[in-house]
Amino acid sequence: MPRKKLTARRHTLSHRVRYALRHPARVPRYAVRAGRDAWLRFRSPDHIAYYRAVMRSDTAASPDAAVGSQSHERWLALGAMQFDYLAGHGLRPEHRMLEIGCGNLRAGWRFIDHLDTGHYYGIDISPDILFAAQDTLVRCGLREKLPTLTPVRDLTFAFLPDAYFDVVHAHSVFSHSPLPVIEECFAHVGRILAPGGWFDFTFDRTEAEEHHVLREDFYYRTETLTALAEKHGLSARFMEDWEELPHGQSKIRVTHGPAAARRPGERLDGGETVSGAAPV
Numbered sequence: 001m002p003r004k005k006l007t008a009r010r011h012t013l014s015h016r017v018r019y020a021l022r023h024p025a026r027v028p029r030y031a032v033r034a035g036r037d038a039w040l041r042f043r044s045p046d047h048i049a050y051y052r053a054v055m056r057s058d059t060a061a062s063p064d065a066a067v068g069s070q071s072h073e074r075w076l077a078l079g080a081m082q083f084d085y086l087a088g089h090g091l092r093p094e095h096r097m098l099e100i101g102c103g104n105l106r107a108g109w110r111f112i113d114h115l116d117t118g119h120y121y122g123i124d125i126s127p128d129i130l131f132a133a134q135d136t137l138v139r140c141g142l143r144e145k146l147p148t149l150t151p152v153r154d155l156t157f158a159f160l161p162d163a164y165f166d167v168v169h170a171h172s173v174f175s176h177s178p179l180p181v182i183e184e185c186f187a188h189v190g191r192i193l194a195p196g197g198w199f200d201f202t203f204d205r206t207e208a209e210e211h212h213v214l215r216e217d218f219y220y221r222t223e224t225l226t227a228l229a230e231k232h233g234l235s236a237r238f239m240e241d242w243e244e245l246p247h248g249q250s251k252i253r254v255t256h257g258p259a260a261a262r263r264p265g266e267r268l269d270g271g272e273t274v275s276g277a278a279p280v
């Protein structure tokens with residue numbers, strides 16, 4: 001299981017020097033990536049445009065690696081881990097799901113297979129990875145499930161309907177997002193989340209100073225993200241059971257906050273109901 005390095009201060013020079021001494025073989029690749037990223041940042045100072053350019057470059061080399069899997073076996077395993085977790089938390093075929101940063105459907109193809117026709121909606125800032133997602137759909141024989149795959153410029157969800165999605169999911173997306181992007185999502189996700197729905201996202205957790213590496217990887221303290229969600233009227237809780245899985249990131253679940261009115265018997269948080277009746 002990858003141990004979470006919660007106190008590493010990756011942005012400091014001393015950390016980078018120590019890391020280079022421990023892993024000299026990785027230095028040339030890091031140097032090439034740092035040079036490429038500096039050039040892309042120069043051309044696209046806006047974070048979304050910059051990260052879209054990173055994805056374009058990475059997807060051209062390998063769509064699986066672009067979403068963080070160094071082999072197809074890892075791609076399959078990481079998708080299965082996401083699917084099994086949500087299925088274990090009550091994801092049902094009739095649910096409507098929005099996947100933010102769906103990539104090339106590493107987990108998405110499993111969600112599409114599980115959900116009723118037309119119930120999966122994937123969005124991403126990268127048209128290139130969405131083309132790769134279409135290839136995954138064809139390869140997995142899932143055309144008939146008619147999922148929607150849409151490029152987006154931001155996370156305001158302006159074109160999506162109110163109270164529509166039972167489950168919103170963002171795996172390894174906020175680990176690549178500066179705080180204003182996450183806040184934009186929190187400011188708008190409550191509108192599209194169905195009553196009783198839930199929004200799970202992973203993040204790179206630190207217990208030291210918050211930092212980023214090459215503006216590609218962002219590390220946050222749990223309380224920063226839970227407080228930000230609460231500022232936008234949402235409830236947020238750290239998912240302890242995700243920590244048991246072999247994954248380097250942590251997970252938070254966001255639901256409508258206590259202020260949102262709920263009807264008796266309405267599902268809460270993907271399971272229990274207001275009345276306490278067993279979930280169906």
Ligand SMILES: C[S@@+](CC[C@H](N)C(=O)[O-])C[C@H]1O[C@@H](n2cnc3c(N)ncnc32)[C@H](O)[C@@H]1O
Pocket residue numbers: 048051055066067068100101102103104105106107123124125126129152154155170171172173176177181
């Ligand atoms: C590491 S990949 C993970 C993809 C997918 N969630 C998975 O687990 O396979 C991150 C994805 O999020 C997308 N992304 C990054 N920032 C985004 C944003 N602000 N809005 C939507 N998608 C974003 C990237 O283009 C990329 O496809």
